[in-house]
Amino acid sequence: MLTKNSLIKEFQKNPSKYWKVEMFEDNGFTRKVCAKCGKFFWSVSKATCGDTSCEDYGFIGASATKRRFGYIEMWKEFEKFFSKNSHHSMPRYPVVSRWRPDLFFTIASIQDFQRLDAGGLTFEYPADRLVVPQVCLRFPDIPNVGVTGKHHTSFIMAGQHAFGYPKTGYWKDRCIELNFEFLTGAMGIDKSELTYIEDLWAMPDMSAFGPCVETFARGLELVNSVFMQFTSKGGRKSELPIKVVDVGWGLERLTWFSQGVPTSYDATFGKVADYLKSRIDYDHGLFMKYASFAGALNIDEIKDVRAARGLIAKKIGVDESALHRKVAPLQAVYSIADHTKTLLYAISDGGLPSNVGGGYNLRVILRRALAFIDEMKLGIKLPEICAMHAEFLRPLDPKLTESLADVEKIIDFESDRFSSSRAKAAKIVEVIVNQGVEIDDEKMAKLYESQGVTPEMIKTYAEQRNVEINIPENFYETLSRKHMGHKEEEKKFSHDLSRVKPTKQLYYDGVKNFRAKILEIFNGRHIVLDRTGFYPTSGGQIHDVGRLNGFDVVNVEKYNNVIVHTIDGKYKGAKTVKCDVDWTRREQLMKNHTATHIMNAAARIVLGKHVNQAGAEKTVEKARLDITHYKSLSDDEVDRIEDTANQIIARKIRLNKTVMTRSDAERAHGSMIYQGGAVPSVNIRVVEIPGYDVEACGGTHCDSTSDVKAIKILKTERIQDGLVRLEFAAGSKAWEDLKKKEELLKKSAEVFNVPADQLPATAQRFFDEWKEKDKSIEKLKAEVAFLKAENLRGKIRDNRLFHILPYSREQLIEIAEAMASDHPKLLVVLAGVNGEIIGKRGTQSEESVSEIVSDICKKCGGSGGGSTSFAQGRGELAKIRSVFAEMGF
Numbered sequence: 049m050l051t052k053n054s055l056i057k058e059f060q061k062n063p064s065k066y067w068k069v070e071m072f073e074d075n076g077f078t079r080k081v082c083a084k085c086g087k088f089f090w091s092v093s094k095a096t097c098g099d100t101s102c103e104d105y106g107f108i109g110a111s112a113t114k115r116r117f118g119y120i121e122m123w124k125e126f127e128k129f130f131s132k133n134s135h136h137s138m139p140r141y142p143v144v145s146r147w148r149p150d151l152f153f154t155i156a157s158i159q160d161f162q163r164l165d166a167g168g169l170t171f172e173y174p175a176d177r178l179v180v181p182q183v184c185l186r187f188p189d190i191p192n193v194g195v196t197g198k199h200h201t202s203f204i205m206a207g208q209h210a211f212g213y214p215k216t217g218y219w220k221d222r223c224i225e226l227n228f229e230f231l232t233g234a235m236g237i238d239k240s241e242l243t244y245i246e247d248l249w250a251m252p253d254m255s256a257f258g259p260c261v262e263t264f265a266r267g268l269e270l271v272n273s274v275f276m277q278f279t280s281k282g283g284r285k286s287e288l289p290i291k292v293v294d295v296g297w298g299l300e301r302l303t304w305f306s307q308g309v310p311t312s313y314d315a316t317f318g319k320v321a322d323y324l325k326s327r328i329d330y331d332h333g334l335f336m337k338y339a340s341f342a343g344a345l346n347i348d349e350i351k352d353v354r355a356a357r358g359l360i361a362k363k364i365g366v367d368e369s370a371l372h373r374k375v376a377p378l379q380a381v382y383s384i385a386d387h388t389k390t391l392l393y394a395i396s397d398g399g400l401p402s403n404v405g406g407g408y409n410l411r412v413i414l415r416r417a418l419a420f421i422d423e424m425k426l427g428i429k430l431p432e433i434c435a436m437h438a439e440f441l442r443p444l445d446p447k448l449t450e451s452l453a454d455v456e457k458i459i460d461f462e463s464d465r466f467s468s469s470r471a472k473a474a475k476i477v478e479v480i481v482n483q484g485v486e487i488d489d490e491k492m493a494k495l496y497e498s499q500g501v502t503p504e505m506i507k508t509y510a511e512q513r514n515v516e517i518n519i520p521e522n523f524y525e526t527l528s529r530k531h532m533g534h535k536e537e538e539k540k541f542s543h544d545l546s547r548v549k550p551t552k553q554l555y556y557d558g559v560k561n562f563r564a565k566i567l568e569i570f571n572g573r574h575i576v577l578d579r580t581g582f583y584p585t586s587g588g589q590i591h592d593v594g595r596l597n598g599f600d601v602v603n604v605e606k607y608n609n610v611i612v613h614t615i616d617g618k619y620k621g622a623k624t625v626k627c628d629v630d631w632t633r634r635e636q637l638m639k640n641h642t643a644t645h646i647m648n649a650a651a652r653i654v655l656g657k658h659v660n661q662a663g664a665e666k667t668v669e670k671a672r673l674d675i676t677h678y679k680s681l682s683d684d685e686v687d688r689i690e691d692t693a694n695q696i697i698a699r700k701i702r703l704n705k706t707v708m709t710r711s712d713a714e715r716a717h718g719s720m721i722y723q724g725g726a727v728p729s730v731n732i733r734v735v736e737i738p739g740y741d742v743e744a745c746g747g748t749h750c751d752s753t754s755d756v757k758a759i760k761i762l763k764t765e766r767i768q769d770g771l772v773r774l775e776f777a778a779g780s781k782a783w784e785d786l787k788k789k790e791e792l793l794k795k796s797a798e799v800f801n802v803p804a805d806q807l808p809a810t811a812q813r814f815f816d817e818w819k820e821k822d823k824s825i826e827k828l829k830a831e832v833a834f835l836k837a838e839n840l841r842g843k844i845r846d847n848r849l850f851h852i853l854p855y856s857r858e859q860l861i862e863i864a865e866a867m868a869s870d871h872p873k874l875l876v877v878l879a880g881v882n883g884e885i886i887g888k889r890g891t892q893s894e895e896s897v898s899e900i901v902s903d904i905c906k907k908c909g910g911s912g913g914g915s916t917s918f919a920q921g922r923g924e925l926a927k928i929r930s931v932f933a934e935m936g937f
Contacts, residue, residue, distance in 0.1 A: 114236025152406025157207025
């Protein structure tokens with residue numbers, strides 16, 4: 049079996065074949081072994097490889113380039129050099145990676161050109177030599193941000209790519225030659241400063257791998273050149289037919305290296321870094337000394353970060369605690385600067401902070417930034433920092449400023465949610481620190497996800513009370529890796545279809561009746577035809593039905609390029625069949641599907657550019673559209689979306705339905721075409737409502753928006769964090785819903801014996817009266833709870849009470865809360881006659897309610913859980929009695 053380690057050993061037996069290039073020989077570079085780490089590298093005169101672990105930063109305060117480059121200026125210099133050397137310069141792709149269904153975010157520039165076809169990775173590119181300023185998001189680096197001086201959650205990878213060698217593009221010699229010419233010529237770095245380390249790059253499944261060369265100068269990696277040369281077949285190495293050069297230049301690092309400032313944040317955040325540093329006590333002289341060694345604090349590479357910090361303190365002659373007090377605020381503001389930049393890019397490109405998918409990582413960094421603001425008492429607003437970033441980046445990315453209104457709304461909403469949970473989280477932190485609770489990755493993740501407790505909150509509280517508590521250093525890395533991508537399940541048929549010819553599709557041509565030949569029959573009911581006008585379930589649209597030689601067609605499914613028809617019965621008959629599509633049903637499906645596109649456009653107009661389609665379903669009766677949005681919709685927003693949708697219908701806009709190559713479609717419309725998901729095909733069908741919506745979509749649609757007739761929103765709901773569902777009907781189904789509502793209105797007016805126009809006022813009067821009665825009932829409940837709590841006082845033993853009462857769950861909670869309020873040290877667990885179990889503790893009790901309730905539930909054949917102060921669950925009543933008796937109650 050091929051592994052990265054085994055391949056490196058194999059390659060190193062013949063380094064000239066895999067790593068040696070003409071530039072090394074022409075400029076006096078020889079192969080050496082690092083005196084510190086043992087890596088092989090190429091250099092003119094150095095004894096060590098130049099990796100950060102072997103060499104401290106030697107450029108801080110001592111720039112090694114011919115001049116200092118600004119962040120934007122560095123890209124312009126890079127672009128100018130490679131454009132002169134026959135490279136096409138192209139704009140960045142979004143950071144939300146809709147074209148790669150297995151990844152939420154763009155993590156490398158090569159990802160721009162990768163597509164998944166039938167489970168395999170292919171490349172599509174606009175030129176065989178190109179450069180791109182690709183913004184990349186990498187959340188496993190969170191714990192290193194602000195600490196090492198070089199790590200970011202978002203950064204620009206200046207991608208240099210060449211495709212198609214040996215027919216086009218170029219290979220190792222030309223690649224490293226360009227690398228050398230840019231560094232020594234455009235930037236003016238002396239060749240004696242450069243080291244080229246031998247390494248190997250590989251996909252996790254070994255589907256592509258090859259040698260790579262990492263270029264270092266004065267302890268900083270500037271560029272990594274990857275040569276995709278091989279693949280693994282049957283556990284053996286074989287050459288790829290077309291080779292790819294994938295070079296990732298770190299724009300932040302190039303700029304930082306040229307400026308020689310303490311960190312890459314100072315070099316690349318412009319006025320943002322200056323503004324944030326003005327909010328803290330910044331000791332420039334001390335930090336200049338510290339920064340030279342900060343690269344050694346990479347949490348990925350060292351086991352004991354605290355010990356490493358102590359070693360740095362000794363090197364610069366400063367007390368460790370004093371160094372921490374000076375450095376911690378600076379690391380915090382650098383993190384805030386980084387996180388806001390990432391949020392700006394992500395939200396501008398359609399990402400939303402949430403507790404699911406990639407949004408999880410966005411919420412992590414947003415809350416981390418808010419926690420730092422509170423901890424350091426900075427008194428700043430994140431949207432203001434985002435606006436400063438957008439202004440600084442305008443020459444490189446002018447569209448960022450257009451999204452600031454949406455960015456502000458979304459971040460403010462998330463900030464309010466975080467603030468509302470802080471008080472509760474603070475109480476939990478107090479218990480954790482006071483009780484000296486041990487916290488591992490799993491415990492920390494549970495605290496963060498369920499209670500909003502961050503590692504920073506625990507650290508700050510512990511430090512204020514001089515309590516030592518261990519928090520997992522790699523918590524954010526572990527957490528973020530769980531939310532970097534997802535895998536979609538492939539639909540499979542019960543029989544092998546690999547040898548069946550693809551089905552010719554007629555359903556886009558408006559075919560109502562057709563004849564076809566049977567190619568295969570499985571179990572007498574599942575029929576494959578040579579061609580079909582029946583639309584298969586796909587893209588959220590339900591399948592067509594109809595008749596096939598007198599049999600009812602009840603289901604139609606597509607498996608890759610083969611379409612399987614299921615009939616109601618066992619087929620026996622001729623191989624040539626006559627088929628009829630139920631056209632009335634199809635027309636309603638077309639209206640509902642077209643309405644989905646219209647609704648998507650209307651929602652974006654009303655709610656903002658962050659809105660994207662996250663899912664859809666089109667049936668005959670109605671359709672639903674799931675959109676990305678950060679909160680539930682108000683009645684006004686629902687009305688405006690519906691009005692906007694019907695205005696689009698009234699404009700009688702003709703739809704463009706075009707089959708294009710995927711490359712042409714992306715070039716014409718961008719990655720927004722993948723709202724319904726990535727399309728695993730070289731040729732894709734693009735459906736456009738000019739001026740409003742454009743998507744890659746394989747469904748059936750009307751020819752004009754006017755064919756939809758009308759849209760009526762039936763219901764909206766927030767189905768999960770960051771997702772809102774709209775259910776609606778189109779055409780005759782919309783009119784049917786209106787008629788139902790009119791009839792309901794009429795009947796409601798009859799019940800109240802008032803005219804329809806007086807119904808709202810009458811209903812309001814009844815509601816107000818009901819509300820007053822409800823208040824009285826609640827007051828009585830509270831009094832009952834108080835009285836019962838008083839009666840139970842005598843049953844308390846050692847600040848504990850376990851008791852069964854003939855009340856509902858809500859009443860048990862009322863009684864438990866009343867007792868815990870009156871007895872601060874009390875732990876009370878109450879059970880109802882239906883098996884409900886409620887646990888509550890007073891403010892001075894140190895017992896974990898969730899652990900106790902969970903344990904009782906398990907013993908009683910049920911389950912339960914909650915927080916340290918409140919928990920609930922269920923069990924079998926007889927077993928509850930027994931457990932309570934065993935406890936002496």
